[in-house]
Amino acid sequence: MASLIEIRNMCKIYNPGENEVRALDHVSLSIGENEFVAIIGHSGSGKSTLMNMLGCLDVPTSGIYLLHGSDVSLLSDDELSDIRNQEIGFIFQGFNLIANLTAFENVELPLIYRGLSKKERTTLAKEALRKVGLENRMDHKPSEMSGGQQQRVAIARAIAQAPPVILADEPTGNLDSHSTKEIMNILKTLHSEGRTVIIITHDNDIAANANRIVHIEDGKITSDSSNNGNVNRDDIAREIRNGSGSREYDSNYDDEYKEDEEEPYDANEIELTDASAENDFDLKPEEDNNIDLHLNGDN
Numbered sequence: 001m002a003s004l005i006e007i008r009n010m011c012k013i014y015n016p017g018e019n020e021v022r023a024l025d026h027v028s029l030s031i032g033e034n035e036f037v038a039i040i041g042h043s044g045s046g047k048s049t050l051m052n053m054l055g056c057l058d059v060p061t062s063g064i065y066l067l068h069g070s071d072v073s074l075l076s077d078d079e080l081s082d083i084r085n086q087e088i089g090f091i092f093q094g095f096n097l098i099a100n101l102t103a104f105e106n107v108e109l110p111l112i113y114r115g116l117s118k119k120e121r122t123t124l125a126k127e128a129l130r131k132v133g134l135e136n137r138m139d140h141k142p143s144e145m146s147g148g149q150q151q152r153v154a155i156a157r158a159i160a161q162a163p164p165v166i167l168a169d170e171p172t173g174n175l176d177s178h179s180t181k182e183i184m185n186i187l188k189t190l191h192s193e194g195r196t197v198i199i200i201t202h203d204n205d206i207a208a209n210a211n212r213i214v215h216i217e218d219g220k221i222t223s224d225s226s227n228n229g230n231v232n233r234d235d236i237a238r239e240i241r242n243g244s245g246s247r248e249y250d251s252n253y254d255d256e257y258k259e260d261e262e263e264p265y266d267a268n269e270i271e272l273t274d275a276s277a278e279n280d281f282d283l284k285p286e287e288d289n290n291i292d293l294h295l296n297g298d299n
């Protein structure tokens with residue numbers, strides 16, 4: 001698997017001096033194309049700091065970040081901004097939509113920054129909203145939509161330009177279990193269609209959706225399931241549910257997710273599409289997947 005992201009010995013120190021906080025402490029991590037990685041850790045462990053580094057939103061105090069083999073620290077601000085626009089789709093816990101713009105306009109905005117024509121923007125924005133099942137909500141403002149719908153708008157915004165990497169920081173943190181399931185299904189589908197998906201969470205059950213789980217504590221990586229050989233997803237889920245998770249075990253959760261576990265999603269059976277292929281990834285949920293992205297716009 002080609003190494004898409006390579007972090008070596010990265011440190012991030014806030015407020016250097018007496019009150020310094022070592023938010024990342026010699027972190028080394030490499031992530032290949034088309035991986036689905038969960039970065040998990042307690043509050044304050046350094047997850048968002050790591051996400052900010054991965055997304056080129058902040059610069060490390062020391063260490064190396066190679067993205068597609070090139071050293072990010074050598075890039076100019078303009079080049080970094082290009083990378084953010086073209087390579088990475090961001091999804092945040094708080095959706096980060098612009099309140100006075102419609103769903104369509106929110107998705108269109110980054111495409112304006114990219115200098116696309118109105119015609120291209122309209123095509124891409126409509127297509128992205130259709131993919132997350134919101135074709136009937138294009139003219140709605142965020143305040144007129146549920147949290148789950150707003151997060152789907154944010155996902156549409158993130159995927160409109162088909163970036164190879166999706167970086168999601170607690171994307172379901174503000175959502176109920178139904179919307180959480182929808183969002184996770186969308187992320188799984190994006191992964192199955194060739195994207196690299198990196199999700200940051202403090203929730204073990206959310207992390208169990210990923211194929212690889214990286215634990216971070218006090219700014220250090222304390223475990224990485226990719227070092228444990230060929231662990232399958234169910235084993236990972238079992239392992240972390242039995243482990244010392246931050247989330248209290250909720251017996252209802254299993255019932256809610258039962259269908260998920262029975263769905264034919266299997267990381268080993270997914271036919272990978274070439275991530276560098278043209279932007280033809282279409283969010284077609286698997287047959288038994290109980291979110292229908294195309295019909296779900298009205299709820």
Ligand SMILES: Nc1ncnc2c1ncn2[C@@H]1O[C@H](COP(=O)(O)OP(=O)(O)OP(=O)(O)O)[C@@H](O)[C@H]1O
Binds near residue numbers: 042043047049
């Ligand atoms: N801008 C900042 N200035 C100073 N300290 C910071 C800053 N941002 C984060 N920190 C500190 O760095 C550490 C890691 O913070 P970070 O936001 O990465 O944690 P997190 O794992 O994302 O937590 P949460 O789950 O609560 O979002 C914390 O101790 C935090 O207080």
Ligand SMILES: [Mg+2]
Binds near residue numbers: 047048049
């Ligand atoms: Mg955080």
